[in-house]
Amino acid sequence: METVNGTGVKEFILMGFGVGQQQRFLLLIFFTTLYILTLTENITIIALVLVDAHLGRLPMYILLSNFSWLEMCYVSTTVPRMLFDLVSPGGIISFHACFLQFYIFFSLGSTECFFLSAMALDRYLAICHPLRYPQLMSQVSCSALVASCWVLGFLWHILPVTLISKLSFCGSNIIEHLLCDPGPILSLACPPLGNAPFFCVIAMNSVVLGNFCFVVLSYGVVIVTLMKTSNQGSRRKAFSTISFHLVVVTLFYGSVAGVYLTPGGENHSEITKAATLFYTAVTPFLNPLIYCLRNDQVKEALGRLWKRKAGRLKKNVSA
Secondary structure: OOEEOOOEEOEEEEOOOOOOHHHHHHHHHHHHHHHHHHHHHHHHHHHHHHHOHHHHHOHHHHHHHHHHHHHHHHHHHHHHHHHHHHHOOOOEEEHHHHHHHHHHHHHHHHHHHHHHHHHHHHHHHHHHOOOOHHHHOOHHHHHHHHHHHHHHHHHHOHHHHHHHHOOOOOOOOEEOOOOOOHHHHHHHOOOOOOOHHHHHHHHHHHHHHHHHHHHHHHHHHHHHHHHHOOOHHHHHHHHHHHHHHHHHHHHHHHHHHHHHOOOOOOOOOHHHHHHHHHHHHHHHHHHHHHHOOOOHHHHHHHHHHHHHHHHHHHHHHHO
């Protein structure tokens, strides 16, 4: 292992997938396809919100378009590196690149927690306070909410990442994981570790548990409100919408909790790697399908876009 002044590593080695060449090739095809489909889905959602005047005015779809952009960034932080390691086994990553991935990945994860809370808040205001909703979730309020999610997400992990990057690494430089994650990085650091593990745990648990509790409380109040309404049609439509939201929340927080909030979450066994793959690669692919592509308003917007395209094509052919 190369060191800087005998105490700091120049590079780490990501162990990645412990599989043979044939399995690596199959994984490469699978995750490349999944990555392309994920980008296509999320680009479609963003484009629809930008070009459709009706969707572009609705706070829920402004949040969803930002969420789609977030998912594109999130999956691009890890999957291209995984694909590179599948093509070229060895997994060498520089010290600075490793901590940059660590910071961006966890910042985007925290931002996703805040966006899930923002969308829960939007549904709470729309269903529980429908008359005041246009004022409470105005364009200005929605923009401020979106900006807050991004800013808080990228501020949340600055301290723990900085503290961990200042530690000395004088042992092995092999990270038993698919990406630069605080658990295996801390296991390579030489004592004393100082306050780095404490602040890392506090940052992770507070953002995950705090936002999860807020989401559960918001949707709990929404469900109670819907149960009291006498309009069966509006109740069924609202339940359909929030059920998709709850599926996304369950997928994200369930997989994250399985990796980081359970007693064995930092062993990074093959099961942990699989759980990490699920929330880094699979959920960004599933979320657009669950959130938007099964949504009536999105289908209507796709129909309007298709009619405009067909009309323009017909005019060009006629001309």
